[in-house]
Amino acid sequence: MDFFSAMNVSASALSAERTRMNLISSNLANANATRTPEGGPYKRKDAVFAATPVEGRFARALDGAANREIRQVEVQQVVEDQSPPRIQYDPSHPDANPQGYVAMPNVNVIEEMADMIGASRTYEANVTAVQTAKSMALKALEISK
């Protein structure tokens, strides 16, 4: 029995959710950024999650079927949303085209806020899982009291 793999799995999820939260912050911060080093307006960024087997332990090979099934989560890549920019009419804007239209980032602030609540709730669920693992491990020590 090892609660440490449960804690490692939850920790991997906490770090993945934090990455996601950073990207959401970046999207919100740049919701009106029309200039980027690559040129053009800012493009919305999103994390791609992947379930990966827990590795790096010799004992893994000797584990039972139940422990071979556990998966941690990692951010495999960060993708840019390729959907078209939001076109806004603002002739006074320095980046406006001759017709007076500006290409704004393809960030929908409301969607980002909803995504942020989702990331925060998942983070909390994983914190609870770590707390539970900890209290179960400590409870086992009470046997010898």
Place this chain on the structure above:
Amino acid sequence: MPIDGLFSSTIDILSKNIDLRAKQHNLVSSNIANAETPNYVPKALVFEDELQGAIKGNPTTTGSTTNPRHIPLKGGGGTIHSVQGQVIESPAKTPGKDGNAVELEGEMSRMVENQILYNASVQILTKKFEGLRTAIKGQQ
């Protein structure tokens, strides 16, 4: 055997239960960690029936016999130790658009239930040892 009477199979059953519940917690943690991973299907450990069968001495999984004259293993602590449980897929009834079938509420409640049953087993085991200690020391 007096030693058998003293320790009986209670300790075996409880420790096996604690072990399997720890494994169950690992799986639930894995499900919660992957609550946002596309195409992830949650998994659960089922062992209750198998453990009960092993306790009653008519195990659902007997030692494999490759010859009709082999005597199947059954009863006693041996089969309780061999209970491993089965890992099954437990997808939600309505998977999300990305193919993720984790139901966070279900997983959280399963985690809490598992923790309570784990704590109960630990507590009973502690009491069992306390009883033995009293028996060894005698009335004081």
